Amino acid sequence: MDYEAARQAMINSQLRPNRLIDERLIEAIDRVPREAFVPKELRGIAYVDEDLPLGEGRYMMEPMVLARMLQDARIEADDTVLMVGCTTGYGAAVAAALAGTVIALEQDPEFVRRATETLAGLGIANVAVVEGELAQGIPDQGPFDVIILEGAVAEVPETLLDQLAEGGRLMTVLREGGIGKLTIFTRVGGIGRRTIFDAATPVLPGFEKKKSFVF
Template sequence: MSEYAAARLNMVEGQIRPNKVTDQRLVDAMLDIPREQFVPKAARGIAYVDEDLAIGKGRYLMEPMVFARMLQEVGIDETDVALDIGSGSGYSTAVLARLAATVVGIESDAELARQATESLSAVGVDNAVVITAPLTEGYPQQAPYDVIVIEGLVSEVPDGILAQLGEGGRLVAAVLGDRGVGEVKLYQRSGGVTSARTLFEAHTHPLPGFEAKPKFVF
Protein backbone atom coordinates (compact mmCIF):
# COMPACT_ATOMS: atom_id res chain seq x y z
CA MET A 1 0.00 0.00 0.00
CA SER A 2 1.36 3.42 -0.97
CA GLU A 3 1.91 6.20 1.55
CA TYR A 4 -1.09 8.13 0.22
CA ALA A 5 -3.35 5.07 0.10
CA ALA A 6 -2.50 4.41 3.74
CA ALA A 7 -3.28 8.03 4.58
CA ARG A 8 -6.66 7.73 2.83
CA LEU A 9 -7.46 4.62 4.83
CA ASN A 10 -6.45 6.35 8.05
CA MET A 11 -8.65 9.33 7.13
CA VAL A 12 -11.65 7.06 6.66
CA GLU A 13 -11.05 4.91 9.74
CA GLY A 14 -9.92 7.73 12.03
CA GLN A 15 -11.98 10.71 10.89
CA ILE A 16 -14.91 9.60 8.74
CA ARG A 17 -16.36 6.42 10.24
CA PRO A 18 -16.13 7.55 13.91
CA ASN A 19 -18.17 10.65 13.07
CA LYS A 20 -21.45 9.03 12.07
CA VAL A 21 -20.62 8.47 8.40
CA THR A 22 -22.05 5.07 7.51
CA ASP A 23 -22.94 5.41 3.80
CA GLN A 24 -20.72 2.78 2.19
CA ARG A 25 -20.87 4.39 -1.27
CA LEU A 26 -19.57 7.61 0.24
CA VAL A 27 -16.86 5.81 2.22
CA ASP A 28 -15.74 4.01 -0.93
CA ALA A 29 -15.64 7.29 -2.88
CA MET A 30 -13.42 8.92 -0.28
CA LEU A 31 -11.15 5.87 -0.28
CA ASP A 32 -11.00 6.02 -4.07
CA ILE A 33 -10.32 9.69 -4.78
CA PRO A 34 -6.66 10.69 -4.21
CA ARG A 35 -7.01 13.89 -2.19
CA GLU A 36 -3.30 14.63 -2.66
CA GLN A 37 -3.96 15.16 -6.38
CA PHE A 38 -6.07 18.23 -5.55
CA VAL A 39 -3.70 20.17 -3.27
CA PRO A 40 -0.47 22.09 -4.03
CA LYS A 41 2.54 19.79 -4.30
CA ALA A 42 4.09 21.30 -1.17
CA ALA A 43 0.97 20.34 0.81
CA ARG A 44 0.58 16.75 -0.36
CA GLY A 45 2.17 15.43 2.82
CA ILE A 46 -0.69 16.93 4.85
CA ALA A 47 -3.47 16.28 2.32
CA TYR A 48 -5.37 14.10 4.80
CA VAL A 49 -5.15 16.34 7.87
CA ASP A 50 -8.38 16.58 9.92
CA GLU A 51 -8.95 20.30 9.34
CA ASP A 52 -9.63 22.68 6.46
CA LEU A 53 -6.66 22.64 4.08
CA ALA A 54 -5.51 25.77 2.23
CA ILE A 55 -5.20 25.32 -1.54
CA GLY A 56 -4.27 28.92 -2.38
CA LYS A 57 -6.13 32.06 -3.45
CA GLY A 58 -7.82 32.19 -0.05
CA ARG A 59 -9.61 28.90 -0.66
CA TYR A 60 -9.75 25.66 1.32
CA LEU A 61 -10.67 22.02 1.03
CA MET A 62 -13.23 21.40 3.76
CA GLU A 63 -12.29 19.19 6.70
CA PRO A 64 -12.88 15.59 5.55
CA MET A 65 -15.28 14.74 8.41
CA VAL A 66 -17.45 17.82 7.83
CA PHE A 67 -17.46 17.29 4.06
CA ALA A 68 -18.39 13.62 4.43
CA ARG A 69 -21.17 14.35 6.93
CA MET A 70 -22.61 16.97 4.59
CA LEU A 71 -22.67 14.55 1.65
CA GLN A 72 -24.23 11.80 3.74
CA GLU A 73 -26.97 14.11 5.02
CA VAL A 74 -27.86 15.43 1.57
CA GLY A 75 -28.37 11.85 0.38
CA ILE A 76 -26.91 11.48 -3.12
CA ASP A 77 -28.44 8.87 -5.41
CA GLU A 78 -26.60 7.39 -8.38
CA THR A 79 -29.19 8.92 -10.75
CA ASP A 80 -28.90 12.46 -9.33
CA VAL A 81 -27.69 15.56 -11.11
CA ALA A 82 -25.57 17.59 -8.68
CA LEU A 83 -24.27 21.16 -8.56
CA ASP A 84 -21.01 21.76 -6.68
CA ILE A 85 -20.67 25.46 -5.77
CA GLY A 86 -17.10 26.52 -5.04
CA SER A 87 -15.39 23.43 -6.41
CA GLY A 88 -11.95 24.97 -5.89
CA SER A 89 -9.28 22.52 -7.07
CA GLY A 90 -11.92 19.89 -7.90
CA TYR A 91 -11.71 17.43 -4.98
CA SER A 92 -15.32 17.87 -3.92
CA THR A 93 -16.47 17.55 -7.53
CA ALA A 94 -14.51 14.33 -7.90
CA VAL A 95 -16.09 12.76 -4.82
CA LEU A 96 -19.56 13.86 -5.92
CA ALA A 97 -18.90 12.35 -9.35
CA ARG A 98 -18.44 8.93 -7.72
CA LEU A 99 -21.90 9.25 -6.16
CA ALA A 100 -24.10 11.07 -8.69
CA ALA A 101 -24.85 10.55 -12.38
CA THR A 102 -23.68 14.00 -13.45
CA VAL A 103 -21.92 16.84 -11.62
CA VAL A 104 -21.60 20.48 -12.60
CA GLY A 105 -18.90 22.26 -10.60
CA ILE A 106 -18.67 26.03 -10.63
CA GLU A 107 -15.60 27.99 -9.64
CA SER A 108 -15.17 31.76 -9.78
CA ASP A 109 -11.37 31.64 -10.10
CA ALA A 110 -10.35 30.68 -13.63
CA GLU A 111 -6.96 29.26 -12.58
CA LEU A 112 -8.52 27.01 -9.92
CA ALA A 113 -11.13 25.89 -12.46
CA ARG A 114 -8.35 24.98 -14.90
CA GLN A 115 -6.50 23.03 -12.21
CA ALA A 116 -9.73 21.25 -11.26
CA THR A 117 -10.38 20.22 -14.85
CA GLU A 118 -6.86 18.81 -15.18
CA SER A 119 -7.05 16.93 -11.88
CA LEU A 120 -10.47 15.46 -12.67
CA SER A 121 -9.09 14.14 -15.95
CA ALA A 122 -6.00 12.77 -14.18
CA VAL A 123 -8.13 10.66 -11.78
CA GLY A 124 -10.45 9.42 -14.53
CA VAL A 125 -13.59 11.41 -13.75
CA ASP A 126 -15.65 11.66 -16.94
CA ASN A 127 -19.11 12.58 -15.63
CA ALA A 128 -18.30 16.03 -14.24
CA VAL A 129 -17.37 19.43 -15.60
CA VAL A 130 -16.02 22.54 -13.85
CA ILE A 131 -17.20 25.88 -15.23
CA THR A 132 -15.89 29.35 -14.40
CA ALA A 133 -18.87 31.34 -13.12
CA PRO A 134 -19.91 33.59 -10.21
CA LEU A 135 -20.52 31.34 -7.20
CA THR A 136 -23.42 33.33 -5.76
CA GLU A 137 -25.49 32.80 -8.91
CA GLY A 138 -25.27 29.02 -9.01
CA TYR A 139 -25.60 27.68 -12.55
CA PRO A 140 -29.21 28.06 -13.72
CA GLN A 141 -28.34 26.98 -17.26
CA GLN A 142 -28.37 23.32 -16.18
CA ALA A 143 -31.07 23.54 -13.49
CA PRO A 144 -33.04 21.95 -11.95
CA TYR A 145 -30.70 19.94 -9.73
CA ASP A 146 -31.40 17.02 -7.44
CA VAL A 147 -28.52 17.99 -5.15
CA ILE A 148 -26.61 21.22 -4.51
CA VAL A 149 -23.55 21.38 -2.24
CA ILE A 150 -21.91 24.66 -1.20
CA GLU A 151 -18.22 24.22 -0.35
CA GLY A 152 -17.61 26.70 2.46
CA LEU A 153 -19.23 28.89 5.08
CA VAL A 154 -21.88 31.33 3.82
CA SER A 155 -23.84 34.08 5.55
CA GLU A 156 -27.00 32.82 3.84
CA VAL A 157 -28.06 30.74 0.87
CA PRO A 158 -29.28 33.05 -1.91
CA ASP A 159 -32.87 32.54 -3.04
CA GLY A 160 -31.62 32.34 -6.62
CA ILE A 161 -29.64 29.22 -5.78
CA LEU A 162 -32.48 27.60 -3.84
CA ALA A 163 -34.69 28.19 -6.89
CA GLN A 164 -32.40 25.87 -8.89
CA LEU A 165 -33.51 22.84 -6.85
CA GLY A 166 -35.93 20.52 -8.59
CA GLU A 167 -38.91 18.95 -6.88
CA GLY A 168 -37.53 16.70 -4.14
CA GLY A 169 -34.15 18.41 -4.44
CA ARG A 170 -31.77 18.91 -1.52
CA LEU A 171 -29.15 21.54 -0.74
CA VAL A 172 -26.55 21.35 2.02
CA ALA A 173 -24.41 24.23 3.25
CA ALA A 174 -22.62 25.55 6.32
CA VAL A 175 -24.44 28.76 7.24
CA LEU A 176 -23.22 31.34 9.75
CA GLY A 177 -25.47 31.14 12.80
CA ASP A 178 -26.56 33.81 15.28
CA ARG A 179 -23.73 32.87 17.67
CA GLY A 180 -21.10 33.34 15.00
CA VAL A 181 -20.65 29.59 14.52
CA GLY A 182 -21.23 27.70 11.28
CA GLU A 183 -24.29 25.46 11.25
CA VAL A 184 -24.71 22.83 8.55
CA LYS A 185 -28.23 23.13 7.21
CA LEU A 186 -30.20 20.86 4.91
CA TYR A 187 -32.71 22.50 2.57
CA GLN A 188 -35.38 20.40 0.86
CA ARG A 189 -37.87 21.33 -1.85
CA SER A 190 -41.27 19.66 -1.75
CA GLY A 191 -44.54 20.78 -3.26
CA GLY A 192 -42.84 23.92 -4.51
CA VAL A 193 -41.87 24.95 -0.97
CA THR A 194 -38.32 24.90 0.43
CA SER A 195 -37.81 24.05 4.10
CA ALA A 196 -34.59 23.96 6.14
CA ARG A 197 -33.32 22.26 9.27
CA THR A 198 -30.06 22.51 11.19
CA LEU A 199 -27.97 19.33 11.40
CA PHE A 200 -24.72 20.07 13.26
CA GLU A 201 -22.12 22.76 13.93
CA ALA A 202 -19.11 23.11 11.65
CA HIS A 203 -16.07 25.37 11.95
CA THR A 204 -15.15 25.92 8.32
CA HIS A 205 -13.68 28.79 6.33
CA PRO A 206 -15.90 31.33 4.55
CA LEU A 207 -16.55 30.97 0.84
CA PRO A 208 -15.65 34.27 -0.89
CA GLY A 209 -18.63 36.14 -2.28
CA PHE A 210 -21.08 34.90 0.34
CA GLU A 211 -20.14 37.36 3.09
CA ALA A 212 -22.90 39.11 5.00
CA LYS A 213 -23.93 42.41 3.44
CA PRO A 214 -23.34 45.45 5.67
CA LYS A 215 -26.45 46.76 7.39
CA PHE A 216 -27.30 50.43 7.21
CA VAL A 217 -27.80 52.18 10.53
CA PHE A 218 -29.85 55.38 10.62
Protein backbone atom coordinates in the same frame (compact mmCIF):
# COMPACT_ATOMS: atom_id res chain seq x y z
CA MET B 1 4.58 9.03 1.96
CA ASP B 2 2.07 6.17 1.96
CA TYR B 3 -1.03 8.04 0.81
CA GLU B 4 -3.16 4.92 0.76
CA ALA B 5 -2.42 4.32 4.45
CA ALA B 6 -3.14 7.99 5.21
CA ARG B 7 -6.46 7.71 3.37
CA GLN B 8 -7.43 4.62 5.37
CA ALA B 9 -6.47 6.38 8.61
CA MET B 10 -8.66 9.34 7.65
CA ILE B 11 -11.62 7.05 6.98
CA ASN B 12 -11.19 5.01 10.17
CA SER B 13 -10.25 7.79 12.61
CA GLN B 14 -12.06 10.85 11.24
CA LEU B 15 -15.04 9.71 9.18
CA ARG B 16 -16.46 6.51 10.63
CA PRO B 17 -16.39 7.83 14.25
CA ASN B 18 -18.41 10.85 13.05
CA ARG B 19 -21.38 8.83 11.82
CA LEU B 20 -20.25 8.22 8.29
CA ILE B 21 -22.05 4.96 7.57
CA ASP B 22 -22.77 5.07 3.83
CA GLU B 23 -20.48 2.35 2.47
CA ARG B 24 -20.95 3.57 -1.10
CA LEU B 25 -19.63 6.98 -0.06
CA ILE B 26 -16.79 5.48 1.99
CA GLU B 27 -15.75 3.44 -1.05
CA ALA B 28 -15.79 6.59 -3.18
CA ILE B 29 -13.61 8.47 -0.70
CA ASP B 30 -11.24 5.52 -0.58
CA ARG B 31 -10.84 5.64 -4.38
CA VAL B 32 -10.20 9.39 -4.76
CA PRO B 33 -6.58 10.49 -4.08
CA ARG B 34 -7.10 13.64 -2.02
CA GLU B 35 -3.40 14.47 -2.33
CA ALA B 36 -3.83 15.00 -6.09
CA PHE B 37 -6.08 18.01 -5.43
CA VAL B 38 -3.73 20.03 -3.20
CA PRO B 39 -0.48 21.87 -4.01
CA LYS B 40 2.64 19.70 -3.80
CA GLU B 41 3.79 21.39 -0.61
CA LEU B 42 0.55 20.35 1.16
CA ARG B 43 0.40 16.73 0.05
CA GLY B 44 1.98 15.54 3.29
CA ILE B 45 -0.99 16.92 5.24
CA ALA B 46 -3.71 16.22 2.66
CA TYR B 47 -5.53 13.87 5.05
CA VAL B 48 -5.51 15.93 8.26
CA ASP B 49 -8.84 16.78 9.90
CA GLU B 50 -8.90 20.48 9.06
CA ASP B 51 -9.61 22.85 6.19
CA LEU B 52 -6.56 23.20 3.94
CA PRO B 53 -5.64 26.64 2.54
CA LEU B 54 -5.39 26.64 -1.26
CA GLY B 55 -4.64 30.35 -1.70
CA GLU B 56 -6.79 33.36 -2.65
CA GLY B 57 -8.72 32.98 0.61
CA ARG B 58 -10.04 29.57 -0.46
CA TYR B 59 -9.92 26.23 1.30
CA MET B 60 -10.38 22.53 0.70
CA MET B 61 -13.05 21.53 3.19
CA GLU B 62 -12.31 19.40 6.24
CA PRO B 63 -12.86 15.76 5.19
CA MET B 64 -15.47 14.99 7.84
CA VAL B 65 -17.64 18.01 7.04
CA LEU B 66 -17.57 17.38 3.29
CA ALA B 67 -18.28 13.68 3.82
CA ARG B 68 -21.29 14.38 6.03
CA MET B 69 -22.56 16.89 3.45
CA LEU B 70 -22.41 14.23 0.76
CA GLN B 71 -23.96 11.56 2.98
CA ASP B 72 -26.85 13.70 4.22
CA ALA B 73 -27.56 14.89 0.67
CA ARG B 74 -28.54 11.25 -0.11
CA ILE B 75 -27.11 11.37 -3.64
CA GLU B 76 -28.62 8.78 -5.99
CA ALA B 77 -27.01 7.24 -9.07
CA ASP B 78 -29.19 9.23 -11.49
CA ASP B 79 -28.97 12.58 -9.66
CA THR B 80 -27.56 15.77 -11.16
CA VAL B 81 -25.38 17.53 -8.59
CA LEU B 82 -24.15 21.14 -8.56
CA MET B 83 -20.97 21.73 -6.54
CA VAL B 84 -20.62 25.47 -5.78
CA GLY B 85 -17.07 26.68 -5.13
CA CYS B 86 -15.33 23.49 -6.22
CA THR B 87 -11.76 24.95 -6.02
CA THR B 88 -9.47 22.15 -7.27
CA GLY B 89 -12.28 19.60 -7.69
CA TYR B 90 -11.89 17.11 -4.84
CA GLY B 91 -15.51 17.29 -3.67
CA ALA B 92 -16.71 16.99 -7.26
CA ALA B 93 -14.55 13.90 -7.74
CA VAL B 94 -16.10 12.15 -4.74
CA ALA B 95 -19.62 13.22 -5.71
CA ALA B 96 -19.02 11.90 -9.23
CA ALA B 97 -18.70 8.38 -7.84
CA LEU B 98 -22.23 8.69 -6.40
CA ALA B 99 -24.16 10.74 -8.96
CA GLY B 100 -25.02 10.53 -12.63
CA THR B 101 -23.75 14.01 -13.49
CA VAL B 102 -21.80 16.60 -11.51
CA ILE B 103 -21.42 20.23 -12.53
CA ALA B 104 -18.63 21.94 -10.62
CA LEU B 105 -18.94 25.73 -10.48
CA GLU B 106 -15.87 27.86 -9.76
CA GLN B 107 -15.19 31.58 -10.24
CA ASP B 108 -11.37 31.52 -10.02
CA PRO B 109 -9.89 30.75 -13.48
CA GLU B 110 -6.79 29.07 -12.04
CA PHE B 111 -8.88 26.73 -9.90
CA VAL B 112 -11.03 25.97 -12.95
CA ARG B 113 -7.89 24.99 -14.88
CA ARG B 114 -6.48 22.87 -12.05
CA ALA B 115 -9.79 21.10 -11.38
CA THR B 116 -10.30 20.35 -15.06
CA GLU B 117 -6.79 18.95 -15.49
CA THR B 118 -6.84 16.87 -12.30
CA LEU B 119 -10.26 15.35 -12.96
CA ALA B 120 -9.29 14.53 -16.54
CA GLY B 121 -6.01 13.01 -15.36
CA LEU B 122 -7.93 10.69 -13.04
CA GLY B 123 -10.30 9.67 -15.82
CA ILE B 124 -13.38 11.13 -14.11
CA ALA B 125 -15.66 11.79 -17.07
CA ASN B 126 -19.01 12.71 -15.51
CA VAL B 127 -17.89 16.08 -14.08
CA ALA B 128 -18.07 19.34 -16.01
CA VAL B 129 -16.12 22.25 -14.49
CA VAL B 130 -17.75 25.59 -15.28
CA GLU B 131 -16.41 29.10 -14.63
CA GLY B 132 -18.95 31.56 -13.25
CA GLU B 133 -20.15 33.60 -10.29
CA LEU B 134 -20.79 31.26 -7.38
CA ALA B 135 -23.87 32.98 -5.96
CA GLN B 136 -25.62 32.82 -9.34
CA GLY B 137 -25.36 29.05 -9.76
CA ILE B 138 -26.06 27.79 -13.27
CA PRO B 139 -29.78 28.40 -13.90
CA ASP B 140 -29.79 27.12 -17.48
CA GLN B 141 -28.45 23.72 -16.34
CA GLY B 142 -30.96 23.26 -13.51
CA PRO B 143 -32.96 22.26 -11.71
CA PHE B 144 -30.54 20.17 -9.65
CA ASP B 145 -31.32 17.23 -7.41
CA VAL B 146 -28.49 18.20 -5.06
CA ILE B 147 -26.55 21.44 -4.53
CA ILE B 148 -23.43 21.41 -2.33
CA LEU B 149 -21.83 24.70 -1.24
CA GLU B 150 -18.18 23.94 -0.50
CA GLY B 151 -17.81 26.57 2.18
CA ALA B 152 -19.81 28.49 4.75
CA VAL B 153 -22.32 31.22 3.92
CA ALA B 154 -24.07 33.92 5.91
CA GLU B 155 -27.23 33.13 3.96
CA VAL B 156 -28.19 31.03 0.96
CA PRO B 157 -29.07 33.19 -2.06
CA GLU B 158 -32.56 32.71 -3.46
CA THR B 159 -30.93 32.27 -6.86
CA LEU B 160 -29.47 28.95 -5.64
CA LEU B 161 -32.59 27.78 -3.81
CA ASP B 162 -34.58 28.47 -6.98
CA GLN B 163 -32.37 25.95 -8.81
CA LEU B 164 -33.37 23.06 -6.53
CA ALA B 165 -35.61 20.46 -8.11
CA GLU B 166 -38.72 19.27 -6.29
CA GLY B 167 -37.42 16.89 -3.64
CA GLY B 168 -33.95 18.45 -4.03
CA ARG B 169 -31.43 18.96 -1.22
CA LEU B 170 -29.00 21.84 -0.70
CA MET B 171 -26.15 21.39 1.78
CA THR B 172 -24.08 24.20 3.29
CA VAL B 173 -22.54 25.45 6.51
CA LEU B 174 -24.77 28.34 7.56
CA ARG B 175 -23.14 30.99 9.72
CA GLU B 176 -25.66 32.74 11.95
CA GLY B 177 -24.39 34.76 14.89
CA GLY B 178 -20.83 33.72 14.11
CA ILE B 179 -21.53 30.01 14.63
CA GLY B 180 -21.37 27.69 11.64
CA LYS B 181 -23.91 24.89 11.42
CA LEU B 182 -24.07 22.22 8.75
CA THR B 183 -27.57 22.70 7.37
CA ILE B 184 -29.74 20.91 4.83
CA PHE B 185 -32.35 22.80 2.82
CA THR B 186 -35.00 20.70 1.08
CA ARG B 187 -37.66 21.57 -1.49
CA VAL B 188 -40.90 19.73 -0.86
CA GLY B 189 -43.53 22.16 -2.04
CA GLY B 190 -41.74 25.00 -0.23
CA ILE B 191 -38.26 25.20 1.26
CA GLY B 192 -37.57 23.62 4.65
CA ARG B 193 -34.31 23.43 6.55
CA ARG B 194 -32.73 21.32 9.28
CA THR B 195 -29.52 21.78 11.27
CA ILE B 196 -27.19 18.77 11.54
CA PHE B 197 -24.15 19.84 13.63
CA ASP B 198 -21.74 22.72 14.30
CA ALA B 199 -18.88 23.26 11.85
CA ALA B 200 -16.12 25.89 11.78
CA THR B 201 -15.90 25.98 7.98
CA PRO B 202 -14.38 29.12 6.35
CA VAL B 203 -16.78 31.40 4.51
CA LEU B 204 -16.92 31.31 0.73
CA PRO B 205 -15.87 34.68 -0.77
CA GLY B 206 -18.95 36.60 -1.82
CA PHE B 207 -21.18 34.89 0.74
CA GLU B 208 -20.20 37.02 3.74
CA LYS B 209 -22.80 38.74 5.92
CA LYS B 210 -23.95 41.92 4.23
CA LYS B 211 -23.21 45.12 6.13
CA SER B 212 -26.27 46.93 7.41
CA PHE B 213 -26.54 50.70 7.50
CA VAL B 214 -27.61 52.53 10.62
CA PHE B 215 -29.34 55.91 10.13
